[in-house]
Amino acid sequence: MPRTAPLAAALAACLAAAATAVLAFGTSATAATLFSDDFNDGNSSGWSQSGGTWSVVTDGTPALRQSKVDSDLARLFAGTTTWTDYTVEARVKPLGFDGADRFLGLVARSSGSTSFDRLVLRNTGRAELQAVRSGAVTVLGSLPLTVTTGTWYTLRLEASGGTIRGFVNGVAAGSGSSQSATGRIGVQTFRATGSFDDVIVTTGGTTPSPSASTSVSPPASPSASPSSLPSQSPPAAGLYVAVNGNDANPGTIAAPLATVHRAVTLAQPGTTIQVRGGTYLLATNIQLLKSGTAASPITITAYNGEKVVLDGENLPYTPGAVDSSIPRADRGAIHIEGEYWRLIGLEIVHGAYGIFGVDTSYNVFDRLTTRDNYESGLHLQGASGNNQILNLDSYGNRDPRKNGESADGLAIKEGSGTGNVVRGARLWNNSDDGFDAWEFLSPVVIESSVAYGNGYNRWNIPDYTGDGNGFKLGGGDVDLPAAHVVRNSMAWSNSAGGFIDNANPGAMVIERSTSWRNGGNGFDFADADATLTRNVSAGNGTAVSLGSNSSGSGNSWDLGGTWNDASFTSTNAATITGARTASGSIPGSNFLWPANGADAGARL
Template sequence: MRTAKFVTPALLFSVVTASSIAMVAGSASASDAAAGNVYYVAPNGNDSAAGTQAAPWASIARAQAVAKAGDTVYFRGGRYAYTRANSACSSQTARVDAITLNKSGSSGNLIRYWAHPGEKPVFDFSRMRDNCRIKGFNVTGSWIHLKGLEVTGVPQNNNRNAESWGIWVSGNNNIFEQINTHRHMGTGLFINGGGGNLVLNSDSHDNYDRRSNDKPGENADGFGSHYTPAGRPANVFRGCRAWWNSDDGFDLISTYSPVIIENSWAWRNGYVPGTTTPSGNGAGFKVGGFGREYDARAVKHTVRFSVAFLNKAAGFYSNHHPVANDYFNNTGYGNHPSFDMRGINSSGASVGRGNLRNNIAYTGTLLANMNGTTASHNSWNLGVPLSDAQFRSVSTSGWDAPRQADGSLPVLPHLRLAADSALIDKGTNVGLPFSGSAPDLGAFENDGR
């Protein structure tokens, strides 16, 4: 029997604080839900109605005009279709919004835009014909919580732009929970300038920018976090999945505040969705970088307990980042390579950058640009021969299975350690909870599930 062992409170505080910022807000908002007003929106509603369950509104714009901090707006199931933006295109390269959320809640009193329990509201932008760059949702407000919404189909209607976006976020301290964003001509969820946001238990997939002026497929990531100024709280991605996006799964290029990615999966990125036709860059997790330029303002990002497999390029990629990111307890399988730690120094030369502990790299190409990194207690450091027998399953199918009732990732046997695996207890303490005498290697601590 394995006994639980936990790190000291001081160490645990140091690694968890940044990722808990938005979680605290989420807990407070849930407890306050009954205190605020409750409104309803439905596809067959009427914006002249009362906004009650019996007489719902028709649009999120009408709901935002009334909702205030602490209120909850429930969206009934069905399709909310958009054909034009809420402003005109001033040029073919201008940016317009279908939905603008610019009213803020407050700490502990978020404004909640939630799917009605057990129902699926779908925001469909595929019929929009605005001849410029389009944002499906433009979230400029702060302390907002979106939950259970499906967002799909934002187009590009000319070839003069790099991409459009499913959800664009420039506000702070927002929560995006159980969002399914897909089939956009650009990134599914794109944080640009906002800090302290939590993207929780959300999926972004099948995004492909076939009209990009760079080249088809070059700019459609699953999730992005970019351009946040220094000093803001970390943006956090927890329990998220990104697959079959034509560019990268997760992209953190050009941001000056930290990003934490944890318990997340990225696979088959870098292809035309649903095919093996190569398209964009194809990293699972692209962790930083400033366009191959050295920038002294760079900060450390963290990826932990995450899985990358069958991506066209690297599973975990430092992308010329100027400082060493932390890569703890991740699993790379069948990537090219699984861990590419190409960084950059102040002279502009390529160097290895990264702190790697307790990771697994198996099949495909394993490693690149490791000179200069700090790496120990990884599968390639330990001299333990890897084989399929070390895992309960090495299947690459079924990772898009339905989530659990609370929105958390499905529990699969894939790439979890077998009960007798030589990789159990072979890690080192990096300040995160673990069971047994030492952490296991890889993304999944062997808990018997």
């Protein structure tokens, strides 16, 4: 059954005050999870149905499915009508539509079966935020979006006071007047089928006090703490680890294990390893060599949002000698070669690589922090595909053994494998690049991510050679193209380029992204067969470098005029580089939004 926070009714009475406090600059509050459901229990108990045919099915993991395509309005509701200010988030996958202008989506503040706020994915090429009052629909905002069946989208509704805001994959879809001050959550379809999963309702969180300065060189570092995670009851196959545990224990919450290593040894497909808060000093690295399955992945997660730090300072090659190589098995405080793993809410530090994966696929890396490692924070290579990297913070990684030229925040390189997706990443102050796809020959999709402050020698490394690009999109010693995709992302204050092809001749797509105050080119696609649409370049060493095969429209260099600091509504990065939201997303702000209202650049 869904996991509802204790005393939800009592909490509901104070939600408005709590949310008001957390939304005010310079204040902080503790996030509370009111409700969550990942449907791993195999049912939709706790939800009330109106129309449609609903069931829990296996869709990678258990998920809620509406399978009656001709249903005019299929709805499920949960929660209470007394909930006021809250955020609801869910993953939504459209599966089929029975005609044009059909939709499915997420509901907040439902005060009745026909009155609610709603964020929907329409099969006419857009997402739409709506206020619905007694069946009458008012469109509050929309976002151009090609809605693809079989693709997961993360939808989020933020209800605060009289305002409702909607986001799709972290991109703002609009805001406006909420139709009600209170109400339940829900999911809906209109003549469509789809899956819904990982529903979470939160109130509160931590909001940083913004700096009065507009300087971003170097920008302030966000908190390294993992985002708050939903409370979860242990599954039957659960194991617990705690700093005061013992590996001779059975691994229950009352008698936990002492090491993640022992839990991994005992784990089988479907096992969830819950790690209690504390710092775990690793004597050997954690090797994930076995595999889960599509229906039963193996999960390692921070218990109930507690701060878990896996510290690899005592491992070999931390750091390695100059010009030395690291044996494959020693790469990574967490070394993964298995498949169908889910790593959630962990902080990995001081390793020879934070996480290193080779020939590994179908994994989810969710709300992780990889910082201050002696190589890249998170690195995947070889035959690795269908990995999801969600809401990663990776910073301060450096490599004295290679004079700073190898340690990226995130690297997917030297290999191939389709289906790799990066969403909501923040990659900053790394010695080499924010993101690097050197010699990775399959398309990688990057959405709603930022890279800043990379390529500066903050560690006094001798003979420093760090590159310093925000997003380095392939290239290398091989001449094969890779059609990487970047959407709604930002690069700023990197020592070299913002977004570069690095001599990759592939048919790349760069959409609605912003490059600001980078030392080199804002956008460098001199060798690619790239399509660039509605991007913004301002204050860089050079605005753009395009070769004869690259094209596009609606970019700042197409629109003309002078693009500089004054071109933006805000140049204060304090909010989006501050504490993440309770759901792990990058907090929204008007940072680097065009002041002239141009429909270009990223919106985070």
